Amino acid sequence: MLNSASIKNTDELEFAVFCIENIAARFWKNAEEVYQALTEKSDILNSYIIPEYEMLHTQSKDYILDDIISLMEERGIQL
Numbered sequence: 001m002l003n004s005a006s007i008k009n010t011d012e013l014e015f016a017v018f019c020i021e022n023i024a025a026r027f028w029k030n031a032e033e034v035y036q037a038l039t040e041k042s043d044i045l046n047s048y049i050i051p052e053y054e055m056l057h058t059q060s061k062d063y064i065l066d067d068i069i070s071l072m073e074e075r076g077i078q079l
Contacts, residue, residue, distance in 0.1 A: 006046065012053050019049055022065055027079045034079065042077045044068065 007013050024034045038045040048071060049056065056064055072078075 029079050037077050
């Protein structure tokens with residue numbers, strides 16, 4: 001597993017918000033529920049999304065969302 005990372009700059013923060021908001025929209029949930037799923041129910045935000053920002057942010061929106069949702073499913077995280 002990757003090391004946990006914290007958000008270091010506004011680009012990473014904007015990307016985290018982008019991921020949260022778009023996953024919420026895909027599942028018709030509010031952003032707070034998605035944030036809790038990615039931080040409290042799992043550590044996907046700090047152990048995957050932020051550390052892999054450099055690779056992920058170059059991909060398409062659908063690829064990013066599908067990748068994160070797939071990881072959530074693997075870890076048993078439901079919205």
